[in-house]
Amino acid sequence: MNVTIIGTGYVGLTTGVCLAYLGHNVCCLDTDESKIRQLEQGHIPIYEPFLAEVMAEASRNLRFATSYETAIPESDVIFVAVGTPTGADGNPDLRYLRSAALSIGQHLKKPAVVVNKSTVPVGSGNWVRSLVEETANGMRFAVASNPEFLREGSALHDSLYPDRIVVGADESWALETMYRLYRPLIEQSFNAPSFLRRPEGLGAVPLVATDLASAELIKYAANAFLALKISYINEIGQLAERVGADIHQVAKGIGLDTRIGTRFLQAGLGWGGSCFGKDTAALITTAGEYNLPMPIVEAARQVNQRVRLRAVEKLQQELKVLKGCTIALLGLAFKPHTDDLRDAPALEIASKLMLRGAKVKAHDPVALARARQAVPEQGIVFCEDIATTLRDCDAAMLVTEWPQYQELDWKTLGATMRRKVVFDGRHFLDRQRLESAGMKLLRMHGDVE
Numbered sequence: 052m053n054v055t056i057i058g059t060g061y062v063g064l065t066t067g068v069c070l071a072y073l074g075h076n077v078c079c080l081d082t083d084e085s086k087i088r089q090l091e092q093g094h095i096p097i098y099e100p101f102l103a104e105v106m107a108e109a110s111r112n113l114r115f116a117t118s119y120e121t122a123i124p125e126s127d128v129i130f131v132a133v134g135t136p137t138g139a140d141g142n143p144d145l146r147y148l149r150s151a152a153l154s155i156g157q158h159l160k161k162p163a164v165v166v167n168k169s170t171v172p173v174g175s176g177n178w179v180r181s182l183v184e185e186t187a188n189g190m191r192f193a194v195a196s197n198p199e200f201l202r203e204g205s206a207l208h209d210s211l212y213p214d215r216i217v218v219g220a221d222e223s224w225a226l227e228t229m230y231r232l233y234r235p236l237i238e239q240s241f242n243a244p245s246f247l248r249r250p251e252g253l254g255a256v257p258l259v260a261t262d263l264a265s266a267e268l269i270k271y272a273a274n275a276f277l278a279l280k281i282s283y284i285n286e287i288g289q290l291a292e293r294v295g296a297d298i299h300q301v302a303k304g305i306g307l308d309t310r311i312g313t314r315f316l317q318a319g320l321g322w323g324g325s326c327f328g329k330d331t332a333a334l335i336t337t338a339g340e341y342n343l344p345m346p347i348v349e350a351a352r353q354v355n356q357r358v359r360l361r362a363v364e365k366l367q368q369e370l371k372v373l374k375g376c377t378i379a380l381l382g383l384a385f386k387p388h389t390d391d392l393r394d395a396p397a398l399e400i401a402s403k404l405m406l407r408g409a410k411v412k413a414h415d416p417v418a419l420a421r422a423r424q425a426v427p428e429q430g431i432v433f434c435e436d437i438a439t440t441l442r443d444c445d446a447a448m449l450v451t452e453w454p455q456y457q458e459l460d461w462k463t464l465g466a467t468m469r470r471k472v473v474f475d476g477r478h479f480l481d482r483q484r485l486e487s488a489g490m491k492l493l494r495m496h497g498d499v500e
């Protein structure tokens with residue numbers, strides 16, 4: 052099938068590359084010319100494991116474009132995967148979606164399914180339909196919603212081997228078209244890449260076919276649930292600290308109950324990234340339009356905010372005076388294996404520390420270049436290597452659980468620090484390893500072993 056993907060960010064590029072790998076003829080379109088130029092030259096503008104490898108294997112089915120005129124006319128399916136960041140009023144900013152929908156309509160030359168892959172509030176499918184209609188000149192099209200559940204850092208794995216595929220549409224031909232498109236994924240009939248093997252025992256992938264509104268709500272409901280799971284364990288973590296319980300053991304004891312599950316139950320600095328904050332805010336706003344409060348989702352957001360502040364306060368408690376101190380942040384990306392800094396706890400913690408008069412140095416294995424661009428004015432000293440980051444610091448704070456931070460030689464590094472204090476924001480470092488190197492270890496939720 053001929054597929055166009057609008058927006059070549061974390062979601063659009065991954066989707067385009069995977070559909071090309073499955074054998075579809077894919078055009079990835081972005082209005083950012085520099086991104087498209089890089090992609091045409093084989094450079095990938097984001098850090099995402101295996102994206103380059105899958106892209107290389109799919110290259111004969113993949114092209115890139117900046118103009119709707121060249122991309123849209125031949126398309127059977129057109130995915131919209133543009134950004135929907137939070138606007139000033141807390142609602143998702145839908146201007147990129149609007150512009151994409153109007154441009155699609157203008158260039159439709161044969162019947163096509165327009166698919167919302169961006170996370171958009173309930174009702175957006177209808178809105179997109181009316182926008183495309185404005186410019187489509189009577190050309191037949193249908194709108195579908197196909198929310199994306201990939202996790203940055205394992206996006207290729209999640210896209211090739213999803214837990215489920217959700218497709219919402221109010222017209223049966225749109226659902227049938229989407230079924231044909233995803234058939235190799237649903238049946239897992241494609242040859243798995245040698246470097247990204249199919250999980251053992253993975254059978255057919257469930258296709259959840261719904262109406263438009265249900266598919267749109269599934270995405271928000273799923274993200275809000277994951278966010279509140281993390282906030283829940285952080286709330287319990289605070290109590291664990293007070294009563295002298297070990298939150299690690301508590302989480303294990305809860306999570307092994309299959310009704311609860313162990314995933315998204317890691318206590319620490321809470322969630323960040325481009326989705327959970329934005330999507331929980333949008334869910335609350337949508338519910339507000341129907342005069343419905345969402346106290347559970349509100350509480351999940353509050354706990355997440357509190358945890359970042361609490362990290363700074365705990366460090367302050369240890370160092371007594373933050374003014375004049377230098378703090379080293381290990382990790383900037385909102386989670387490991389990505390360079391995404393959107394709503395990254397590290398950036399908020401850095402500004403809270405600086406507001407209290409501390410100087411902040413920071414390291415990240417892949418996100419430094421993006422950080423220099425994203426927050427040049429913030430005053431963080433970005434360091435290319437860990438030794439420079441830690442030298443002359445009063446404390447180090449582990450913010451992102453990059454595996455290489457588990458292997459550090461604290462004896463050597465600690466000798467260059469002003470005070471040998473490490474704050475582990477993610478319950479990730481090995482206490483024995485640090486203490487035997489003479490370091491003092493503090494943890495986000497208590498210091499119980």
Ligand SMILES: NC(=O)c1ccc[n+]([C@@H]2O[C@H](COP(=O)([O-])OP(=O)(O)OC[C@H]3O[C@@H](n4cnc5c(N)ncnc54)[C@H](O)[C@@H]3O)[C@@H](O)[C@H]2O)c1
Pocket residue numbers: 057058059060061062063080081082083086132133134135147148150151168169170171199200201202203325326
């Ligand atoms: N990043 C994730 O992990 C993730 C997961 C699931 C869902 N989502 C959702 O997917 C959507 C995209 O997220 P992302 O992280 O890929 O965003 P992104 O910001 O990385 O990429 C968006 C891309 O769209 C392009 N764009 C904007 N307007 C355009 C237009 N009119 N025409 C063509 N291109 C245009 C931008 O230049 C950019 O390259 C969002 O709604 C997000 O909430 C993201």
